[in-house]
Amino acid sequence: xxxxxxxxxxxxxxxxxxxAVLRRLQAVNAAHAPGYGSDEHTRQAEQAFQAHFGDDAxxxxxxxxxxxxxxxxxxxxxxxxxxxxxxxxxxFVDECSAPEHAIGCxxxxxxxxxxxxxxxxxxxALAFQQDPYHRNRAKVLSLSQGTEYGTLYSLxxxxxxxxxxxxxxLKVHLDGARLANAAAALGxxxxxxxxxxxxxxxxxxxxxxxxxxxxxxxxxxxxxxGRMPALRKQGMQLxxxxxxxxxxxxxxxxxxxxxxNARHANRMAARLAARLAAIPGMELSAPTQINMVFAxxxxxxxxxxxxxxxxxLWLPDTxxxxxxxxxxxxxxxxxxxxxxxxxxxx
Numbered sequence: 001x002x003x004x005x006x007x008x009x010x011x012x013x014x015x016x017x018x019x020a021v022l023r024r025l026q027a028v029n030a031a032h033a034p035g036y037g038s039d040e041h042t043r044q045a046e047q048a049f050q051a052h053f054g055d056d057a058x059x060x061x062x063x064x065x066x067x068x069x070x071x072x073x074x075x076x077x078x079x080x081x082x083x084x085x086x087x088x089x090x091x092f093v094d095e096c097s098a099p100e101h102a103i104g105c106x107x108x109x110x111x112x113x114x115x116x117x118x119x120x121x122x123x124x125a126l127a128f129q130q131d132p133y134h135r136n137r138a139k140v141l142s143l144s145q146g147t148e149y150g151t152l153y154s155l156x157x158x159x160x161x162x163x164x165x166x167x168x169x170l171k172v173h174l175d176g177a178r179l180a181n182a183a184a185a186l187g188x189x190x191x192x193x194x195x196x197x198x199x200x201x202x203x204x205x206x207x208x209x210x211x212x213x214x215x216x217x218x219x220x221x222x223x224x225x226g227r228m229p230a231l232r233k234q235g236m237q238l239x240x241x242x243x244x245x246x247x248x249x250x251x252x253x254x255x256x257x258x259x260x261n262a263r264h265a266n267r268m269a270a271r272l273a274a275r276l277a278a279i280p281g282m283e284l285s286a287p288t289q290i291n292m293v294f295a296x297x298x299x300x301x302x303x304x305x306x307x308x309x310x311x312x313l314w315l316p317d318t319x320x321x322x323x324x325x326x327x328x329x330x331x332x333x334x335x336x337x338x339x340x341x342x343x344x345x346x
Contacts, residue, residue, distance in 0.1 A: 085143070
């Protein structure tokens with residue numbers, strides 16, 4: 001009988017649920033509570049969010065990252081609008097055109113420098129989009145922090161892009177599926193990377209950092225927030241037993257679990273990167289700034305490495321692999337994988 005390769009470094013979606021989250025879910029399961037977010041657990045979770053993002057931030061919890069991105073963009077766009085994003089952005093490449101299907105807007109991918117949108121690329125795209133008779137109205141800049149290439153915008157880079165976007169009449173959306181990892185790496189509060197940097201609406205992830213299934217749209221504009229209750233319901237993301245979404249975030253923010261999890265995942269990625277960089281024939285292809293490591297390998301190494309751990313073949317043409325660490329990745333598992341990978345070179 002053959003066994004499947006382990007999912008050790010496949011994705012932070014492949015990890016389990018943090019025990020503290022499971023305990024909180026069990027706790028809120030002990031009694032009945034009002035549905036649809038009118039319960040005390042939801043109120044407390046919203047307060048926990050506001051402690052990190054601002055007292056007037058509006059919070060709308062949902063179950064999936066794609067729904068989170070779609071609803072966040074739907075709050076600020078119409079079908080006539082264009083959304084500019086990196087050409088490797090998750091919402092551009094990996095969401096099956098969900099924003100375009102649900103909203104009717106057009107996604108425009110901008111050439112990315114190590115996953116990051118540059119002001120020059122945005123300026124060129126805006127200049128091309130100016131024909132009001134034939135092209136979608138320029139409306140939103142969407143940024144990922146961290147990026148799909150595991151890189152980070154500095155605070156100065158974020159502020160420069162949001163200033164440019166606002167000067168051109170755009171709203172700014174942040175896909176923060178790994179925002180916790182970015183905050184941990186940059187040593188910055190969540191508010192500094194979002195509201196204070198000029199972001200208008202955030203897709204805040206939790207599933208990749210130890211939650212079971214919980215994401216949240218965070219809106220910093222009262223007028224936009226007023227649209228969200230109806231949009232969430234129409235988008236089929238208003239959970240009836242909403243307290244089970246809220247419970248996950250209560251555990252997440254308690255004692256900074258979100259930060260501890262992210263720091264650990266980042267440390268494991270740094271350890272993996274250092275070990276892989278020392279293997280002859282393996283070349284790191286992007287800076288390791290959060291919990292993702294990218295490496296180019298000889299083509300005949302791809303299959304053996306994927307037998308050691310399932311991992312994403314990021315760019316087949318150059319045999320570039322993506323490895324992702326999680327809150328529950330151990331030093332021993334990193335070292336065992338690196339030792340086995342090193343044997344390929346020997």
